[in-house]
Amino acid sequence: MTVPKLELRDVRKAFDGTPVLEGIDLVVRPHDVICLIGASGSGKSTLLKCVNLLVPIDEGQILLDGEDITAPGVNPNRVRERMGIVFQRFNLFPHMTVLDNITLAPRKVHGATRDEAEARARELLGRFGLEDKADEYPDRLSGGQQQRVAIIRSLATDPELMLLDEVTSALDPELIAEVLDVIRDLKSAGMTMLIATHEMGFARDVADRVCFLDGGVILEQGPPAEIFARPREERTRRFLQRIVEAGRL
Amino acid sequence: MRASRSGRRGPGLFRSRRSGREEGARAALVAFVSSIVFLAVVGWVVLTSEAWPAVQRQFFSWDHLVASWPAVLGGFWLDVRMFLVAEVLILVIALVVAMIRSLRGPAFFPLRALAVVYIDFIRGVPIILLILLLGFGVPALQLPGVPNSPLFWGLAALVISYSAYTAEVYRAGIESVHESQRMSARSLGLTQMQTIRYVLVPQAIRNVVPALLNGLISLQKDVALVFILGIREGVREAQIYTARTFNYTSYVAATILFLLVSIPVARFTDWYTERDRRRKQAVST
Ligand SMILES: Nc1ncnc2c1ncn2[C@@H]1O[C@H](COP(=O)(O)OP(=O)(O)OP(=O)(O)O)[C@@H](O)[C@H]1O
Ligand SMILES: [Mg+2]
Numbered sequence: 079m080t081v082p083k084l085e086l087r088d089v090r091k092a093f094d095g096t097p098v099l100e101g102i103d104l105v106v107r108p109h110d111v112i113c114l115i116g117a118s119g120s121g122k123s124t125l126l127k128c129v130n131l132l133v134p135i136d137e138g139q140i141l142l143d144g145e146d147i148t149a150p151g152v153n154p155n156r157v158r159e160r161m162g163i164v165f166q167r168f169n170l171f172p173h174m175t176v177l178d179n180i181t182l183a184p185r186k187v188h189g190a191t192r193d194e195a196e197a198r199a200r201e202l203l204g205r206f207g208l209e210d211k212a213d214e215y216p217d218r219l220s221g222g223q224q225q226r227v228a229i230i231r232s233l234a235t236d237p238e239l240m241l242l243d244e245v246t247s248a249l250d251p252e253l254i255a256e257v258l259d260v261i262r263d264l265k266s267a268g269m270t271m272l273i274a275t276h277e278m279g280f281a282r283d284v285a286d287r288v289c290f291l292d293g294g295v296i297l298e299q300g301p302p303a304e305i306f307a308r309p310r311e312e313r314t315r316r317f318l319q320r321i322v323e324a325g326r327l
Numbered sequence: 328m329r330a331s332r333s334g335r336r337g338p339g340l341f342r343s344r345r346s347g348r349e350e351g352a353r354a355a356l357v358a359f360v361s362s363i364v365f366l367a368v369v370g371w372v373v374l375t376s377e378a379w380p381a382v383q384r385q386f387f388s389w390d391h392l393v394a395s396w397p398a399v400l401g402g403f404w405l406d407v408r409m410f411l412v413a414e415v416l417i418l419v420i421a422l423v424v425a426m427i428r429s430l431r432g433p434a435f436f437p438l439r440a441l442a443v444v445y446i447d448f449i450r451g452v453p454i455i456l457l458i459l460l461l462g463f464g465v466p467a468l469q470l471p472g473v474p475n476s477p478l479f480w481g482l483a484a485l486v487i488s489y490s491a492y493t494a495e496v497y498r499a500g501i502e503s504v505h506e507s508q509r510m511s512a513r514s515l516g517l518t519q520m521q522t523i524r525y526v527l528v529p530q531a532i533r534n535v536v537p538a539l540l541n542g543l544i545s546l547q548k549d550v551a552l553v554f555i556l557g558i559r560e561g562v563r564e565a566q567i568y569t570a571r572t573f574n575y576t577s578y579v580a581a582t583i584l585f586l587l588v589s590i591p592v593a594r595f596t597d598w599y600t601e602r603d604r605r606r607k608q609a610v611s612t
Contacts (some may be wrong), residue, residue, distance in 0.1 A: 130514050159516040168512050173529045183515035235516065240403060 081144040082240055083108045083270045084129065089138035090183040091121075091128060100294030102138070106272060108240075111265050113281035113302075114274040116291030117317060122274035125165075125243045125291070129165045159187055160231025163241040168247040169228040170216040176203070177212045179214050180231045188235055192230065195234070202230045206260055222253030228261055232263075240264065246280075250309070258284075278321055282306055290314045334478060338604030341368040388576045395577035397567040408562065409550045410484055416486045423492030426523050428494065429501045433517075442494070447489035455552055459486040462556040481553035489546055496538045500592035537603065542595040544589050546601070550584075 080155040084106040089097040106112055114122045127133040129140060131147065131154040138147045147157045170179050180202070181207040182197035190198070203209045206226050216224055225245050232240060246254040254315065258280050263285055264271065275281055281288055289299040290311070298311045309315045373379060427435075428442040449457070461484040462578035466475035504527050506572070512522040532539075552564040561581045 127510075133511055140584060153515050154516055158514055164516045165507060165511065167507075171508065171511070171526055171530075172604040173533070183517065186521050186525065209471070229514070 079109065080211075082141070083110070083143065084272070085141040085144075086125075086129070087139040087141070088123075089128060090136050091124060091142060092136055093139055099128070099135075099296055102288065102294075102296060104296060104299075106270060109268045111269075111271045111284055111286050113278075113285035114272065114291055115281060115286045115288060115317075117277070120291045121294060122291055125245050126163060126243050126272065126274055130161060130241055131157055131170065132163075155187070159183075159235060159309055160237060161234065161239040161241060162229075162237035164225070164228045164232055164243065164245050166244045167221075167225075170224055170231070172216050175204070175213050175215055176208070176227050178218070178226060179216070180234045183231070183235050191248045198228070202233055203227075206230060208225065220253060222256045225249065225253075225257045229257070229260055229264075240268065240269055240271045242271060242275075243274060244274050247276055274282070278306070278318075288326055291319065340544075370447070374561055375583065384574075386575050386579050388574060391568075391572065391574045391576035392580055394572075395565065395580050398564040398568060399561055399577055399580045400584065402559055403561035403581065405558070406550050406562075407588070409478075409485075409553070413482055413485050413489070413550065414546060417489045417493050417542075417546070418539070420486065420490040422497055422528070424490060424494035425497035425501060425527065425559050426520070428498055429520055429523055429527070432519070433608065446491045447495055449488055450495075451490075454484070455489045455555065457488050458552055458555060460484070461487075462553065466480045477556040478553070478558050481556045481558060485546070485550060489542065489549075492541070493542055495530060496535050496542065497528075499538075500533075500535035503526050503534050504530045537596060537600040540592065540599065544592050547592065548585060551581075 082105045084102040084104075085290075088103050089099055090097070092163040092268065095185070102125060104112070114125065118121055123229050124133060135148055135214050138148070139146050143158065144158065148154075170176075171182070173181065177196060177199055181192065181197040182188075184190040184195040185192060200209060200212060203212055208226060208230070210222060211219060211223060211227070218229065225248075229240075229242075229245070245252060245261075248259050249257065254277070258277070261271070261273070261280075262284055273281075273285070287299055288305045289296045290301045290305065290309075290313075291297070293311050298305065298314045305314065306318065311319060366534075403438040412583070421472045424442050424445065427438050430439055458481055461480040465473065465480045466477055469475060501523065508526055508530065509522055517525070551560060551562040554560055554566065557563070558566075561584060562578075565577040565581040569575055
């Protein structure tokens with residue numbers, strides 16, 4: 079069996095004594111697209127931040143390509159260079175143009191020249207239909223455009239793994255589709271992704287596996303067809319029931 | 328937008344017929360006339376009081392003004408130069424201190440602690456004491472290789488003192504930038520220093536320009552404190568003239584010079600702050 083791209087072993091995290099993650103075990107193989115679902119406050123964002131080392135874990139291990147990235151002495155910057163993370167909002171740097179937003183990390187972290195970085199940025203912008211926005215400032219873009227730029231910015235450093243945290247939840251319904259299209263595009267390009275989402279239809283469509291986070295653990299996981307059609311756990315069933323009632327599935 | 332604004336101004340028939348420009352001109356005229364009347368009343372009260380001739384002789388004598396002006400002006404020119412040099416140094420040093428203080432994590436504790444100690448210590452010492460200590464103290468040591476001019480050390484005291492306050496201004500600005508900006512930058516693999524330098528500071532500075540301008544006004548006056556070291560800047564020259572003639576008009580001359588510089592800066596600060604506030608409102612609506 080191949081080495082997993084990402085593996086979480088019994089990851090635990092508490093904030094001020096309140097446990098949020100209580101033993102997360104998860105295996106993400108190369109090219110897997112995993113959707114994390116779960117109620118608000120169930121720890122989806124925390125889990126992604128732990129993987130990106132933005133939040134230190136209390137116990138357990140996180141392995142990237144079989145290497146323990148939570149071991150002491152690991153430089154978090156080197157780890158972060160290898161993954162991209164996109165948050166719900168407030169992502170882009172408002173004082174920089176779209177182009178500067180995208181080229182900052184390639185230039186300052188990866189040592190690319192400005193010309194190289196800009197050529198790559200324009201190529202990515204073109205691929206996602208944003209070539210004419212290169213010189214705009216973020217506040218002149220729609221929410222959907224901003225989120226697409228944020229995804230492009232993460233892609234500009236050629237990450238091996240993308241972490242997406244509810245990237246559509248701050249968007250108007252008509253803008254959601256364009257962002258989801260970008261993610262589908264990434265999936266077909268073979269990107270490994272860990273996605274926290276409230277968009278069940280999208281999860282069903284794009285995920286190889288859906289993980290239901292509840293009570294600090296992954297209570298149930300499996301292919302979307304199974305999870306959505308025949309959830310084994312009563313709590314999963316109830317969660318999905320509420321989503322259906324809210325008209326989101 | 329327009330309609331709603333004039334609507335808010337008042338429902339009267341009378342108003343709605345006037346254009347915004349006419350309204351503005353009328354307001355300016357009212358302000359002008361009422362100011363003239365006010366000044367005339369105050370002027371009349373002062374000038375007709377019994378004490379006025381003595382006051383005029385001591386403080387507002389034309390002859391003494393003319394006689395003291397060149398020396399005071401020459402000294403004031405030194406104030407201006409000291410101010411310019413000190414301000415540039417302060418803006419740079421304070422920024423560095425604030426950046427150090429904004430570093431997080433246990434590895435940077437010693438640096439951060441140093442910055443905190445510096446800021447706390449300096450802010451607790453009266454600036455005049457610092458000027459005396461450095462301005463008289465260090466030259467008296469006659470250390471080899473160390474400048475021993477009181478001017479140098481007087482300026483150094485000003486820079487050291489103002490940098491501590493200004494560092495706190497910058498730090499408030501850095502902390503006012505949303506936490507997610509730091510996280511976004513860190514998630515891209517930027518180091519803490521890169522995050523502070525490329526992402527936080529540029530946004531922070533925009534937020535603190537009015538506060539920095541206030542500090543600038545304050546420094547522009549406080550440079551005169553080095554007069555206590557015997558440096559012949561504006562206030563010192565005025566004092567010398569007064570000591571010779573027992574007339575205080577030279578102090579008024581110095582006052583006029585300081586006001587000529589500080590009032591425009593104060594107006595500019597207000598204008599800038601107001602414009603900034605309007606812009607932020609425009610963005611948030
Ligand atoms: N920095 C923090 N300090 C203290 N508590 C935190 C912090 N971050 C998250 N929490 C808490 O951890 C819990 C999980 O939060 P998290 O943001 O991971 O949930 P989530 O599943 O992403 O929710 P949502 O769907 O609303 O985004 C919440 O109870 C939250 O209050
Ligand atoms: Mg969340």
